[in-house]
Every structure is written in C-alpha cells, then in structure tokens.
Amino acid sequence: MTLTSRIKNVLDTLKNPSKAQLKDALLKLDIKPKDFDDLSEPSLGKPYNRKLLFKNEEIEMLVMNWSQLECAPHDHGNSHGWIQVLSGTSLNSVYEMSGTGLPVELFHEYHHQGKYFYAPKKAIHKMQAFNQTNLITLHLYSPPITGMKVYDFEKCAACIVSDDCGAWWPDEQHQKVKEIQLKNNVKNKD
Template sequence: MLFLTTIEKLFTPLVQPTSQELLDAIHKLQASVKDAGPFIRDPENKPYGRKLIYKSAHVEILVMHWASALDCSPHDHGQSYGWVQILSGSSNHTLYKLRPGELPVPVKEQVENKGSLLNVGRGMIHKMGTHEKDPLITLHVYSPPISGMKVFDLEKCAACIVSEDCGAWWPDEQRQLLQTISLPPQPAKR
C-alpha cells in the first residue's frame, strides 16, 4: 500500500525528532481520509476505534474513528509529544490546566475542523470528541511512542496510567490499568 510505504519513507529516518520535524513529515505525507480508510475501526462502545499503523523506536502513527456522541476522557500523552490531524469531520477540543494533586480544570474549548493540525505538547492535557454528525477521522503522530499515558476521571476524582494498548478512557480490562491515582475533590464553586 502506497500510504504505508510513504509513511515508512518519511518517518523511519526520524530519530528523536523535534515537533517541527514531525510536522514537516506530516505535511509531506498529505494524508487523506481515503488513505486512512483501510485502517478505520468501529468505536463500538468506546470514544474511538484506533489502529496503530506505524511504530518505530522514535515515532508511532495511529488512525482514529470517533464515536458520534462520546468524548474521550481528559488525558496526557505520557512523555510524548506530536500532532493530531483532522482528516474528516470536526472535533470539540478542550484543553485543561493541571496543578499538582488536583483535578484538571478546563481552560479553553474550541471546534477544530477538517484540515486542522493540533499540536500535542509534552504534558498537555486535553480531550476530544465529534462535533457534528459527519464522521470524525483523525491521524495521530507521536514521538516517542506513547507510554505512561495518564487518563483522568473527573467524576471519580481519580486518574490512572494505562497500558499502551488502551485509549483515552478508563480501562475496562484490569491488565490495562497500570496505576490508579486518587485526587482530592475540587472545592465547590461559589
């Protein structure tokens, strides 16, 4: 498949790439929803279906197909950074601020449309979800490959670190729950 060959050609030479080097490779890739089509997975009862399509020691690339009415949980990306490209549809995107020992607090909400490239900085906490009825398909490029991702459950006042095969939701399978972290409840707003 030409799409995977192009990915290998562009991303295999990248060793400890900068965010800008990842972005340059994404621009050269010129990914489309047609390219992503063979890798689209049904979200079933999760916020998104995910398919890892490339992984080296320094970069991983995933295609995600988002559920129509279920956002992912607020999460970070472990020690990784990268980019999310919206290939089709539009996304509600919420950024959070986190103080040590507290729950994340939303600080910015916006709609991201087809063609948008979202910078995922190291330590950034965010959540995404489908904005309208058109299917939301996204391409995710991270370096290094994600491990130690922290997912927040704002209702339970808790966070967890999930395994590499879990998405941005509280895991159903015990093996995907690597660590649970209790957080104090937020004070009531006056």
Template sequence: MNVTERISIVLSQLKDYGKDTLLKTITDLDISSNELNFSIEEKGKKRPYERKLLYKDENVELLVMNWSDLECAPHDHGQSFGWIKVLEGKVKNTVYEVKEDFLPTELFEEQQDVGSTFYAPIEGVHKMSGSSKEQKLVTLHLYSPPITGMKVYDLEKCAACVVSDDCGAWWPEEQVQKVKEIKMKKAE
C-alpha cells in the same frame, strides 16, 4: 507506492524528532482519510474511537483514529508530544490545566476543522470528540516518542489512572489495563 510504504519510508528516515520536524512530516505525508479508510467495529461503538497503528519504531508512532459519537476522557500522552491532524469532520478539543494532585480544570475549548493540525505537548491534558454527531470524524496522530504511561482522568470518580499501552483515552475496562490508579483532589 501505497500509503503504508510511503509512511514507512518517510518515518524510518527521520533523523530529528523535534516539534517543527514532526509538524512538517505530518503535513508533507499528505495522507487522506480515503487512503486509510477503516470502519468502527461493533465493540468500538462503546468507545470514543477505534485506532489503527500505521507506523511505530523506538522514536515515533503514527496512528489513525476513526471516532464514534462519544468523547474521550481527559488524558495526557505520558512523556510524548506530537501533532493531530483532522482528516475528516470537525474536532471539539478541550484543553485542561493540571496542578499537583488536583483534578484537571478546563482552560478552553476549541474547534478544529478538516485539514487543521494542532499540537499535543508533553504532559498537556485534553479531551476530544466530534463536534457533530452527524459527521464522521477521522484524525491522524504523530507522536514522539511512542506513547507509554498515558494518564486518563475520571472527573466524576475524582481519580486518574496510568493505563497500559493497549488502552486508549478512556477509563480502563479491564484490571490489567490499570497500571496505577491515583486518587485526585477536587479543585478549590
């Protein structure tokens, strides 16, 4: 059985989509980056990552991300939550706090090593990048429900944008990817 079939069987049989179940699932799938190997296309080198959807139904989605040497923008995951597993490399994960209509303020930065898994809560805001430009970074992401309504922040523009589902954690390049642009206030 190949990895795609294994993923489909496991995720299609899920009956519970709680935090603990998703953690057990992403761990038990025991996926390696070699099984999911794909390269960053030329256009992807202008973006923080290329992503590949591995599975999606109405309750859950699983993606793999192959990172460039750029960091993504601070963002949330809409009304979704999930787990991120580091398959290759090391992640620099910066976590933010958002209050009302103010720009996010940095709470802390953490390093996540290969093999580690970390939680992305509903409305939690973070940004990620590789902790070393010389080392390849590949991450696996399991979310419930599938992400929609993701909000991306531009700290320099003092703005946020709800992006379309085909946009990643970067400021949209095309107008059609901007579902809603929001002017933010700077923290006092």
C-alpha cells in the same frame, strides 16, 4: 508506492524529532481521508477505534475513527505530537492542573477537516466529534506514547493506563498500570 511504504520512508528517518520535524513529516506524507476507506467502526461504548500505522523506537502514527462519545481528559505521557483532522470536526478541550490535582478546563476549540494541532508533552486534553460529524484523525507522536494518564472526575481519580488502552477509563484490570486517588476539594457538611 503503497501508503505503508510511503509512511515508512518518511518516518523511519526521524530521530528524536522536534515539533517542526514532526509537522513537516505529516505535511510531506499528505495523507487524505480516501487513504482510509476500510477503517473499522468504534466499539460500542468507546469514543474511537484506532489503527496503528507505524511504530518504531522514535515515532508512532495512528489513525482514529470517532464515535459521538468524548474521550476522557488525558495526557500523552512524555510524548508530544501533532493531530491532523482528516474528516469532520473535532471539539478539543484543553486543561490545566489545579491545586486539587484535578484538571480544570481552560478553553475549547473546534478543528475542522484539514486542520493540524499540536499536543505538547504532559498537556491534558479531551476530544470528540462535533455536531454528529464523521470525525477521522491522524496522530503522530514522538516517542511512542507510554504512561498515558486518564482522568475520571466522578471518581476523583487518575489512572496511568497500559499502552493497549485508549483515552478512557480502563475496562480491564490489566490496563490499569497505576490508579491515583486525587484530592477532593469538596468539604463534607456535618
């Protein structure tokens, strides 16, 4: 059975899956790094290249091949899901919203090959390959991500991005669904 048909057989049966059902599906699929020997390298200046493996109205599954750049802090809209580290080590930073409307880093954690970690709805995080590792991650979300919000601390802004944009500030105007100016807590000096 091919990887594509294996994924379809497992994921097509899920309807409004819970956190536990999503993780069970990932475990059942038992996907390994060797399943992705043909992944494209990330585009220059981008934190990762992503490949859609499966998508229906309930679920989407992607695999990401990471450069050494970090992605922007972002949420996953109204989606939740699991991230599996297929190879390398991920540095994952978790944020919470502050009174200024800008996320503040709470903590960071390292996830090594074989680790699974959960991304709750509206949770904000950023990721990057740690220590020059060859990071490849598998992502399973429900529902498919739409309305992802990315943050740019230098611009003191957030942007809801189109579904074809990754976790970075959009390069193309059509990828900016809505740009939001956030409060700047720095007071001007006279």
